[in-house]
Amino acid sequence: xxEDNLCTAGSQSVKLKKEVYINGSASIVGxxxxxxxxxxxxxxxxxxxxxxxxxxxxxxxxLQKDAVYMALGKAGKKPEDMRYIFAGDLLGQSIATSFGIxxxxxxxxxxxxxxxxxxxxxxxxxxxxSGGFADNVICVTSSHFASAxxxxxxxxxxxxxxxxxxxxxxxxxxxxxxxxxQETGAKAKITAMTVGKIVDFGLKDSLNMGACMAPAAASTxxxxxxxxxxxxxxxxxxxxxxxxxxxxxxxxxFLRDKGYDISDRxxxxxxxxxxxxxxxxxxxxxxxGCSAVTLSAYILKQIAEGNWKKVLFVPxxxxxxxxxFNEGQTVPGIAHGVVLESLG
Amino acid sequence: xxEDNLCTAGSQSVKLKKEVYINGSASIVGxxxxxxxxxxxxxxxxxxxxxxxxxxxxxxxxLQKDAVYMALGKAGKKPEDMRYIFAGDLLGQSIATSFGIxxxxxxxxxxxxxxxxxxxxxxxxxxxxSGGFADNVICVTSSHFASAxxxxxxxxxxxxxxxxxxxxxxxxxxxxxxxxxQETGAKAKITAMTVGKIVDFGLKDSLNMGACMAPAAASTxxxxxxxxxxxxxxxxxxxxxxxxxxxxxxxxxFLRDKGYDISDRxxxxxxxxxxxxxxxxxxxxxxxGCSAVTLSAYILKQIAEGNWKKVLFVPxxxxxxxxxFNEGQTVPGIAHGVVLESLG
Numbered sequence: 001x002x003e004d005n006l007c008t009a010g011s012q013s014v015k016l017k018k019e020v021y022i023n024g025s026a027s028i029v030g031x032x033x034x035x036x037x038x039x040x041x042x043x044x045x046x047x048x049x050x051x052x053x054x055x056x057x058x059x060x061x062x063l064q065k066d067a068v069y070m071a072l073g074k075a076g077k078k079p080e081d082m083r084y085i086f087a088g089d090l091l092g093q094s095i096a097t098s099f100g101i102x103x104x105x106x107x108x109x110x111x112x113x114x115x116x117x118x119x120x121x122x123x124x125x126x127x128x129x130s131g132g133f134a135d136n137v138i139c140v141t142s143s144h145f146a147s148a149x150x151x152x153x154x155x156x157x158x159x160x161x162x163x164x165x166x167x168x169x170x171x172x173x174x175x176x177x178x179x180x181x182q183e184t185g186a187k188a189k190i191t192a193m194t195v196g197k198i199v200d201f202g203l204k205d206s207l208n209m210g211a212c213m214a215p216a217a218a219s220t221x222x223x224x225x226x227x228x229x230x231x232x233x234x235x236x237x238x239x240x241x242x243x244x245x246x247x248x249x250x251x252x253x254f255l256r257d258k259g260y261d262i263s264d265r266x267x268x269x270x271x272x273x274x275x276x277x278x279x280x281x282x283x284x285x286x287x288x289g290c291s292a293v294t295l296s297a298y299i300l301k302q303i304a305e306g307n308w309k310k311v312l313f314v315p316x317x318x319x320x321x322x323x324x325f326n327e328g329q330t331v332p333g334i335a336h337g338v339v340l341e342s343l344g
Numbered sequence: 345x346x347e348d349n350l351c352t353a354g355s356q357s358v359k360l361k362k363e364v365y366i367n368g369s370a371s372i373v374g375x376x377x378x379x380x381x382x383x384x385x386x387x388x389x390x391x392x393x394x395x396x397x398x399x400x401x402x403x404x405x406x407l408q409k410d411a412v413y414m415a416l417g418k419a420g421k422k423p424e425d426m427r428y429i430f431a432g433d434l435l436g437q438s439i440a441t442s443f444g445i446x447x448x449x450x451x452x453x454x455x456x457x458x459x460x461x462x463x464x465x466x467x468x469x470x471x472x473x474s475g476g477f478a479d480n481v482i483c484v485t486s487s488h489f490a491s492a493x494x495x496x497x498x499x500x501x502x503x504x505x506x507x508x509x510x511x512x513x514x515x516x517x518x519x520x521x522x523x524x525x526q527e528t529g530a531k532a533k534i535t536a537m538t539v540g541k542i543v544d545f546g547l548k549d550s551l552n553m554g555a556c557m558a559p560a561a562a563s564t565x566x567x568x569x570x571x572x573x574x575x576x577x578x579x580x581x582x583x584x585x586x587x588x589x590x591x592x593x594x595x596x597x598f599l600r601d602k603g604y605d606i607s608d609r610x611x612x613x614x615x616x617x618x619x620x621x622x623x624x625x626x627x628x629x630x631x632x633g634c635s636a637v638t639l640s641a642y643i644l645k646q647i648a649e650g651n652w653k654k655v656l657f658v659p660x661x662x663x664x665x666x667x668x669f670n671e672g673q674t675v676p677g678i679a680h681g682v683v684l685e686s687l688g
Contacts, residue, residue, distance in 0.1 A: 005476040012427075012451045014477050055671050083356075084539055092436030092495070093665035094456050098542060098676060107356045107539035108678060109464060110456040112438050120453060124468060131475025132349040133358050151436070151667075195428055195451035198442060321437035323495075327399050332442060334452060 005130075012220075013194040013227035013337075020126040020190045022176055022340075023136075023183045024075025025300055027293035028066045030145065030171030033285075036274045041297035042172075043070050049146060049171050057095055060144035063173035063289070064089070064100030068140050071175035071296075074185065079104040082177070083134035086121040088112050089142045090169075090288055091151050092321070096142050106138065114317030115213075115242050116196065117141045118174065118292040119336030123193040125178045126338070135180050142173035143287025152206065152322055165208035167244045167270055167286035168279075174292025182343060187300040192339040194224040198319060200332035206318070206325050210247025210270075210283055213316040216333030217243060218254035220314055224337050225260060232262045236308040239299060240335070241291035241315035242270035244284030269294035269315075291315040303342050311340045349474075356564075357538040357571035357681075364470040364534045366520055366684075367480075367527040368419025369644055371637035372410045374489065374515030377629075380618045385641035386516075387414050393490060393515050401439055404488035407517035407633070408433070408444030412484050415519035415640075418529065423448040426521070427478035430465040432456050433486045434513075434632055435495050436665070440486050450482065458661030459557075459586050460540065461485045462518065462636040463680030467537040469522045470682070479524050486517035487631025496550065496666055509552035511588045511614055511630035512623075518636025526687060531644040536683040538568040542663060544676035550662070550669050554591025554614075554627055557660040560677030561587060562598035564658055568681050569604060576606045580652040583643060584679070585635035585659035586614035588628030613638035613659075635659040647686050655684045 005017050027042045034045030044066060051066075053059040064087065072079060085104065088111040089096035097110060113120035121139035128134045146156055148169040154160045178190070199216035206212075217240050225231065232238060243251055248271065252263050269291045270284030295313060302308045316335040325331070349361050371386045378389030388410060395410075397403040408431065416423060429450040433440035438454055445452065457464035465483035472478045490500055492513040498504045522534070543560035550556075561584050569575065576582060587595055592615065596607050613635045614628030639657060646652045660679040669675070 017476070057667060057671060088456065090437070091665065092667065093434070093458065093663065095663070095665045095668040095673070098663040099668065099673060102542040102544060102676060105541050107541050108457075109468060109539060112432065112454040112456045113452075114437065124453060127472060127475055127477050131471055131477065132361070133471050133475065195453060197449050197451050198446040200446060319437065319439070319442040321435065321439045323401060323436065324439040324443065327401065329439070329443060332446060 011227040021182045023179045024177040025296040026070030027296040056147035060096035061100035067173035067175035075177035086139045088117040116315040116317030117288045119315035126190045140175040141288040143289035145169045168281035169287040170285045170290040172289035172293040174296040187304040194337035196220040196335045209318040210244040212331040213333035214247040214250035217335040220335040242286035355571040365526045367523045368521040369640040370414030371640040400491040404440035405444035411517035411519035419521035430483045432461040460659040460661030463659035470534045484519040485632040487633035489513045512625035513631040514629045514634040516633035516637040518640040531648040538681035540564040540679045553662040554588040556675040557677035558591040558594035561679040564679040586630035
């Protein structure tokens, strides 16, 4: 047992004995995301959301392909330099991933954590690198508004009304090249992770996923503080994935009940990516792509520029399917925490 | 870089510097599997395939719950002894997993590799333990004939004809407790892994998945021999997941073309679990559960009894969804190899 990699017994967290570097990353988004507050920061913005493909699913695949291509380029790497790819998406059987990254011929470890998948892929990728199983890996996740609506809710043509608690699935993909050595252009390092448990408060509303996921985010963040005996003040930002404005209120309340006030340093990717007032996105953005593109375009930029020294990044996921929803099941949540630190 | 964990550059494989022990495992299957050739070896056989639940999906969740419960019991462990659970299934958004293992409160890392998921979960679980990120983890995967037919093909009530190349999805779940120390009742150790690439030969027939997956199995097995500079003769058995009789022929031909003859030591879990002549299962069994329950009930028993010293276990997966199939996409395959050795 390598003591240094473990926190105390019963802990959900890992402190990396050997830190892992994010040596490159890239983001690609759809038209709506390009028109949002972060629009100018993304590496590529599509002119329409088909990205030259025939189906929404193919379009999402092409997002992953392009994100991986750009991230490799920015890290100065080739596909064959990557020992493994950790990848996933929201679609049944992760088909956006299978058909998106196939041609790179990188050995694939497929992951699923709903919209927390970006956190899970970084967690497993960092373990693989830190544990000496790989020198370099790449992590990629995606979502697409239209393929997600088809997968989880109603056909777009049906034109259903969306309640104000609903979030808007981000069309986008973010990819991250992790390495055991800091290379030119490295943006941040991963120093610790807190793997989330499934948390189910019995909510059943797939049009209020922020509330469904907030208890899981609170659970993971509180577990992180306990495992590391740390306080919110030690982090410049604590950033959730896609709770949106409704979920944020629940999160802050839950954490206050546990004795932690993170309100002055909490940020939610879903609330950053759109301008809810002018873009009609209601509670905010969601989807695997939401936290992934915000991390690549905005969060890593802030860290690389030295504005933030230490960030707890916590993508959040809602564990439902069309089938589980139609069968009357609840919508449990999960959230995975990754500690990102500046290289300075 | 921990040299010992890596094979040469460009390799897909890992040789574990610190070996990982399978300290307990369990299998639960449905009625049909209980009536098959391996029937007496499974830990539990259901009287009908609903397992006391209201839906097929809930039934599959209960399989995972029971497999985890029994595996923990056999390893003499409690849920809180498990730092992580690596789990997945075939259903969209892995709902069998989410609703099956939720109540154990073990931090979850969800995996998806279609029917190769058992191999992927063991690979990632072994990395987590060997890398010092966990003392104990549990890996669980499942499939269910009826939930899979609903997910991928036709409603059961439609009574579609199945071609002879079709496989029968196994109703079952297998769980494996991995640990950094060999404990009483340990059955085998994991010493190496070969992570698979996606291989697409352009086949589109979801009722001939054996042929779709065989090229991927051949790719992973050949890569394994190259990475370790080994020959088939060094393994007592080379065991694929669910190629069935059609896929087996393709696999043996492909490997012969690559210079490897494994015909005298190849076994396929899908061909072991049913008696094709009397059980009307055509080409064999399939599903995440197929390789998982065969590993727990039969393969680990042979290794523990010293009949087999070294086994290359290669679960195979077909990367399709109902959506990708209906949109005319191909059915690519993937296969992950795990080396299991006796403790003697």
